Amino acid sequence: MLFQRYRRGLFITAFLAAPVTLYLVYVISPYIQAFYIAMTDWRGVTAAPRFVGFENFSRLFSDGIFWQAVRHNAALLVLLPLLTIVIALFFAFLLNVGGGTGGLQGISGSKLYRVIFFFPQVLAVAVVAVLFQQVFRPDGSGMLNGPLMALGVKPIGFLSDPDIAFWSVLGVMVWQAVGFYVVLFSAGLASIPRDMFEAAQIDGAGRGSLFFRITLPLLWDTVQVAWVYLGILALDVFAIVWVMTDQHGGPDFSTTVMAAEIYRNAFSYFRFGYASALGVMMFFFTVGFAIISLRLSRRERIEY
């Protein structure tokens, strides 16, 4: 019996050893090294970085561009989940419950829409970014500006006007994210017992009260999961900004985000030490967000 237990432990260890070692070597150890590099003046090419203590961190607090990036991340953290979830919930409701009179099914053609909504999710982020560069082109070849100019309106600098560029980035991110959450919420809706909807309908509930009184409360868990996922997406956004916007986070740093500033400091200014310090800051922001969202989402589950 004892031997059996020992064998069992060995078996589990054998299975865990590989992934845990991989995780330690390729994830945890670089994190720890980043903390060390953040306290050096390493410029990326020398073999002997000089230790400078917290100099990089004190410099960081007066770095206006980095804090601008933090503000953009914060704005995304609020707006991206909000917009995506509202739109995705609306679509998921229409596709699954909100259609027709009487019967509890999606609006006609909902199967086709479900596939179409999922398209953006299939595209790689870099592809989406390059695609939208063309969509947003400021001349007659732009997909949005072409028709506008044909109507005699002055073209809009979606990516070249510093007041608009951030909203363009947000728009693209929402566009890409919505499809996945429509599917996620659809799955959530499928797990809500049908009789709940039927009971509500018999009691005379319209589409509005079906949504707010039944769907939303019963989907609340899924919505919270979506919120955390989208929050992480908002904090580590990089590729869309770097590839799509002018001057990588411009014009005039109007779309830059933390990850873009880390990349810029490391690979165009060759300040790897300082970039690591920014990375350490981003690490704390992300951990902070994770803790807050875990605290807030502690809530009793509804059991059917």
Added chain:
Amino acid sequence: MTDTPQNITRRQLLRGAALVPVAGALAACATPASKAPASSSAAPVATSAANPFGVAADKPLEVWIFDGGFGTAYAKDIHQPLFKTKYPQAQIKIESTKEITKVLQPRFAGGNPPDVIDNSGANAMDFGALAQDGQLHDLTPLLDAPSWDDPNVKVRDLLDPAVIEIGTYDGTFSVLGYVNYIFGIWYSQKAFRDNGWQPPKTWDEFLKLCETIKKSGKMAPFTYAGKFPQYLYEPLLTLAAKIGGPEVLVNIDNLEDGAWTSEPMKQSAAAWAEIGAKYLMEGTAGLDHVQTQTAQNKYKVAMLPAGSWLENEQKTTTPADFEYGMFPLPDFTGSDKMPYGTLHTSPGENFIVPAKGANPQGGMEYLRAMLSKKAAGDFSELVRTVSVVKGAGEGRQLSPGAASASKAVTAAGANTVTYRWQTWYAQLKDEAIAATGELMTGGLTPDKYLERLQKKADEIKGDSSIKKFKR
């Protein structure tokens, strides 16, 4: 029934799998570790007049070329064969990339950089960082070596003095610019001839020309690579130097107090802001260099600022009878410090020999071959540009744009200006790019624009972590 596997080979497999990441642990190390310095700096072979660096005839050579406006054919078809004629046993590996930093920075950190690098393009490695870390081989022996063609002429005497000035970091000549970039305003000689337009000599004429072109309705007067406003701060700075003399730019380079907000800079910024407000092609701010240059090839816009690489870069979209031409910045007032014809020239396509490479002698020898009359002349013809080697373009068939630029250089004589802050201080460059875009789209007034750049320059001056340079 037991809940453990009985199969011995499966357990061996698991044990083996557990060992794999341990083996990979070394590879995952992000922190650099000092290694014993490579002993490659000593010449492997005795030096002689024919072999001034002591190149080992059979030692392999690794060359990395930036795959940009000039392509890579010049290295493979001109330089490599020439080097081979002298060292037939040497294995030469010519590699190319558009992403110099991504590909080569890890090799510097790992202590095994290649032997020659064309460190150019938007993703070039920072020369300041390389110099600060002693990664650049001293190229002074190259300057003092006899030239490839004539043992009585030193390499130093073939080069424009600006090449040596610009390639010097911390008092050591370590970067060889190969191409002489000539900056100016580019136009189609055909379009100007057909419409009876004249390249302007004064700023008033320039404004009148813009007005005429605008009224003609045939094309927009002016554009620049709106996504990359560094294309516009170039003529802005050159105009300021023309108004106030080369010291305007020297002061900016040296991060002097108030260098950006000097009077000539104010005049120039205001002049260009007016162009931005009145004469830009629609949508300029959102277009890149290829899109605006192609618009010019389609006769949608008359003029744009660029450098002498333009003609080669646009060779696939330029109509056969387009006839590129270039004119220098017009006189701003009657009392400009520098005469008409003053040009901004700057050596570009920066070649370096890494100090810790395996074969730095071979690297320098490769550069010496590149600076031969034949290599430089063939290069000029192939990529339609002007090299830094004096007289290499003589008797060659130059394309209209290259001919026009060469003529402008000859006419300018000693009246050339240059600036270096953008390679020394990358942060200042990014700020200038962002602010210049704002200036041209009306988001910043000329005064606010210059104040903002002055503030950034002061910030850099006060930052002890950024290495400072002087000229």
